[in-house]
Amino acid sequence: MNLTRRSVLTVTLLAMAALAAGPALAQGAVRVGSKIDTEGSLLGNIIIQTLEAGGIKTENRLQLGTTKIVRSALIAGEIDIYPEYTGNGAFFLADEKNPAWKNASAGYERVKALDAEKNKLVWLRPAPANNTWAIAVRSDVAQANKLATLDDLGRYVAGGGKLKLAASAEFVERPDALPAFQAAYGFKLRQDQLLTLAGGDTALTIKTAAEQTSGVNAAMAYGTDGPLAALKLVIMEDSKGVQPVYAPAPVVRADLLARQPKIATLLEPVFRSLDGATLQALNAQIALEGQDAKKVAERYLKSKGFIR
Amino acid sequence: MSGAPAAVAGRPAGAARPRRVRQRVLALLLVAALAAAAGLAFLTVAPNRLVTGTGVLLPALWAGAAGAAGAEGAAWPAIWLMALLLPTAALVVAVWLPPSRAVHAAVVMAATALLTSFVALAGAGAAMRAGTLPEIARVSLGGGCWVLALLSWLAAGDALQRLRLPPARHLAAHAAVLLPVVLLLASGALDALSLLKEYENRQDVFHAAGWRHLQIVLTALLPALLIGVPLGVAAARQPRFAAPLFATLNLLQTVPSIALFGLMIAPLATLGEWLPGSGVRGIGLWPAVVALVIYALLPIVHGTAAGLQQVPAAVREAATGMGLTPRQCFWRVDVPLALPVLLAGLRLTSVQLVGLAVVAALIGAGGYGALVFQGLLSSALDLVLLGVLPVVALALAVDAGFTLLEAGLRRWRAEPAV
Secondary structure, eight states: OHHHHHHHHHHHHHHHHHHHHHHHHTTTSEEEEEESSHHHHHHHHHHHHHHHHTTOOEEEEEEEESHHHHHHHHHTTSOSEEEEEGGGHHHHTTOTTOGGGGSHHHHHHHHHHHHHHHHOEEEOOOOSOOOOEEEEEEHHHHHHHTOOBHHHHHHHHHTTOOOOEEEEHHHHHSTTSHHHHHHHHTOOOOGGGEEEESSSOHHHHHHHHHTTGGGOOEEEEETTOSTTTTTTEEEOBOTTOOSOOOOEEEEEEHHHHHHOTHHHHHHHHHHHTOOHHHHHHHHHHHHTTOOOHHHHHHHHHHHTTSOO | OOSHHHHHHHHHHHHHOSSSOOOHHHHHHHHHHHHHHHHSEEEEEESSSSSOOEEEEHHHHHHHHHHHHTTGGGHHHHHHHHHHHHHHHHHHHHHTSOOOHHHHHHHHHHHHHHHHHHHHHHHHHHHHHHHTSOTTOEEEEOHHHHHHHHHHHHHHHHHHHHHTOOHHHHHHHHHHHHHHHHHHHHHTTTTTBHHHHHHHHTHHHHHHHHHHHHHHHHHHHHHHHHHHHHHHHHHHHOHHHHHHHHHHHHHHHTSOHHHHHHHHHHHHHHHHHHSTTSOOOSSSHHHHHHHHHHHHHHHHHHHHHHHHHTSOHHHHHHHHHTTOOHHHHIIIIIHHHHHHHHHHHHHHHHHHHHHHGGGGGGGTOOSHHHHHHHHHHTTOHHHHHHHHHHHHHHHHHHHHHHHHHHHHHHHHHHGGGO
16 A cells, blocks of 8 residues: 555656656757737747747747736746847837827837846847738728728717727727827727727627627727728728837847847847738738748748748 | 327327437437528638639539539539439438438448548639639638538537547547548648648647747646645635635636736736746736636635535444544545546636637737737738637647546546445
8 A cells, every 4th residue: 555655656756757757858948939920929930930940949938828827828938039120129128108108119119228228138129010900991891991001090980970980998998099099180989989899809709890790880909900901901001100109029138138139139130020011911821821830930040031 | 299198198109100310419410500501601702812702603613613614624513413412312311211320320420431521622622713814812711611520520529429439539539520620631632621721831830839828828737737726625615705706706717818018018028027047027928827827726625625515424424433534524525525526626627728829929929829919910811710719729738638637537436345
């Protein structure tokens, strides 16, 4: 009986040791994380493959979870690097009032300075893209009513035009999202002109507008969303620049970057090549065609000569 | 019909009457199948993987075949018609036959043939439609196909149950019913379906997810047993201890997994810093396993305590009267008698863990949940299915494994008595 107990304990300890050995073996490798969404997995794969091609060992921690979990993981030292948007710095660092966030380079400089000081994180140079919140309208509605900018949309809605918007609760309620658009462009959507959906992913809002579910003809969207064109939606231009600029950039722990300074020089040209149209096309390959983010990233990096 | 005596008298008379529905379950399944075939889309065709497709009814497949395939494809509809109608006819006849082993065996075979035909037809229909559409268009299984396949499977399963085979042979026979579908999957005959396209795009992820999922479940089960069984024994022996224990476990059960994951990142990361080389992490496998262990404790503790409590006090008294020490009494009387209930608890826990392990993807632990959440977030339903179907299969396999284990245990316990 004692023998049985002891052997059970031994087996358990051995099993635990075997499990623990897995991650322990990979120590020293750069742990690359990302958010769970489409662009997160694309940019994460791009970072992994670029670093590997530059001779830096990586550990795949992609699609970890929501923004909150990935950011906590980076600060806790569970991962070393992940792609984040400059505009989110305003909320991470409780600095929403600052006008710097609405300017691409000022926002980047601000988040770089604050995060280095408070959290010992380094923001590498961002891609020249803006994955900001936007409102997209069905192209038939846009054409019939000559809608191209949010100014046009505001005038259309204020003049009694038919519009029903599918959006996340966050977009509807956050003061810098829909309320900011409404205040700047002089319109107000009634409760029955809104369809609030769970979760923050725009695939669902776009789909709702494309299929006109519950009479929806406009959707919350992100600037670099892939499937917009294929689902016949157009983004209303934010001509007054109401929204912060959300440029994707690799964020890396300062201690790791000090040990591996090559990371910055490897990623800089790759992110510089990722403009809005490129990201949109790559996102579409994943979201619309269902291709694996890893393969999409690999094909892109090869076509640009970043990896062989 | 007019009263109780008439109904009683009607029974022997009815048995003599040749035309009477003998197999009500089968008849019900057939009626439901007919309704599904007529009313639900067999396939859906969508211009891309994000939007909802338009439905194609089962009869429309033949119309499509005649139009698309031309002269060469003229034989196509006839062959498929036979593949569907022959087994269906056999099942319809069986409804009126008196139940016997031969009839049940025939029903199993006919239902298996029908299940195979439905799945194969879906694959062929998808290939035919996809041939005329652009690359990014998707042909998915419609509600009709799922319902028809499920009803055929149920008919086969019901007839198998009536054959009353011993557990091991019953499971083998059930596996044989599903084997043709597995072979179809492996042969590539279904590759034109959207589900298989999702698989093709994510093969590496899919296969890695399988091992990872098993790893998560097994890693959680072991500590849950090591903690849960002693707690269950304690709860059975000390009723004063049981009430607060179950209150705590019930409370833990209600904490949402996402909240649990978020709460565990920082403490586990700190623990990992204190114990370098231990592999303890705030994300990945560790928090997922800790959460699953917490959820698994309730059924295991409950099963252990219930198993021990149902051991009759008289048996225990008799054992003590025979001079067994309390320790001997526990191992030789309590444990063997409690084992069936404990195993039932373990079975429940294991099947539950296979399902629960899906949420582990939210903290970066991987497994099939990674596919499910990617699919949910990008509203690609076939990707969700690609993650869910293997989880269902795994849960069924675990359940079948426990059936074998329990049957083996029964035989082992019965032997000394013989």
